[in-house]
Amino acid sequence: MKIFVDMALPADALEALKAGAVGHELLFPRTPATSVLAKGDTDPLFFTADIVFGQPDPAAVDRSTLLKWIHVSSSGITRYDNAGFRSLVTGRGIAVSNSAAVFADACAVHVFSFIVAQARNLPAALRTRTPNGTAAWNELRRGSSTLAGESVLILGYGSIGKRLAELLKPLGMEVVGFRRRLRGDEPIPMVTENGLAEAMGRAQHIVNILPDNAGSRGFFDAERFESLSNGAVFYNIGRGVTVDQTALLGALRSGRLKAAWLDVTDPEPLPDDHPLWQQPNCFITPHTAGGQGAEFDVLVRHFIDNLKRFVAGQPLADRVM
Numbered sequence: 331m332k333i334f335v336d337m338a339l340p341a342d343a344l345e346a347l348k349a350g351a352v353g354h355e356l357l358f359p360r361t362p363a364t365s366v367l368a369k370g371d372t373d374p375l376f377f378t379a380d381i382v383f384g385q386p387d388p389a390a391v392d393r394s395t396l397l398k399w400i401h402v403s404s405s406g407i408t409r410y411d412n413a414g415f416r417s418l419v420t421g422r423g424i425a426v427s428n429s430a431a432v433f434a435d436a437c438a439v440h441v442f443s444f445i446v447a448q449a450r451n452l453p454a455a456l457r458t459r460t461p462n463g464t465a466a467w468n469e470l471r472r473g474s475s476t477l478a479g480e481s482v483l484i485l486g487y488g489s490i491g492k493r494l495a496e497l498l499k500p501l502g503m504e505v506v507g508f509r510r511r512l513r514g515d516e517p518i519p520m521v522t523e524n525g526l527a528e529a530m531g532r533a534q535h536i537v538n539i540l541p542d543n544a545g546s547r548g549f550f551d552a553e554r555f556e557s558l559s560n561g562a563v564f565y566n567i568g569r570g571v572t573v574d575q576t577a578l579l580g581a582l583r584s585g586r587l588k589a590a591w592l593d594v595t596d597p598e599p600l601p602d603d604h605p606l607w608q609q610p611n612c613f614i615t616p617h618t619a620g621g622q623g624a625e626f627d628v629l630v631r632h633f634i635d636n637l638k639r640f641v642a643g644q645p646l647a648d649r650v651m
Contacts, residue, residue: 372389397424429648436620
């Protein structure tokens, strides 16, 4: 089969891809995408491919007549998660999988780090120089916690949420997840829309991993922030568009939220003069949660494993459509 790969790969990952795809023909565009998140330019070779590995343009998918399988190079599927695209691939029998397994550990560790840094009062501690026994020193100690007994609500309970729950449970935290539709195999207590308001009002830590789709854009608005327990901490590693950032800023300034930790914003990056940069209880990383040293190696291994499954007619890992 012909496999179109739309992203630039480091030499070692490229060699691993070539070795794993022996017997198939690899196709590369003249202008590859610059990252695993960026949409690749449509190249004439795309229309000769049976399989695409990367971030294909949905319009190009619509014009293709040969595609049998799309393997998205990210965990998020924002540009494909809509009724029109789902109808397109379903009607043509095109399988779609993503790379959630590649990024689940890294994203979970990233937000775990956020939660622990907040609990241990690290932002304040790292910028404070004071002898032990002073008022400032005692305040830092009193402001730290071990997280035992504290509650966390994970919205968007998928592979990242599942891994995060595994990391948090040994700390003695009460972990609850939210899904609109339960599968019945969730290993932690779950709520749906009916129980969400109560769960949000009780949780001390709110972790947003919601994807960007029609049902989640602007999900965290002023009303939802007002419904949170007073002094809750908000974490977002889902998508920036799921949050009304003006409402978030208001909740931070009013004290309704104790702090916010964000790996995603809208837009990315935020303009230098955006007030969230100046908000002392808001901490932002530049959408690096999924990053890891061997990122492309793991990404390629995941694709090759799925390629073997596809050829053998076995169920695909991380199939989303």
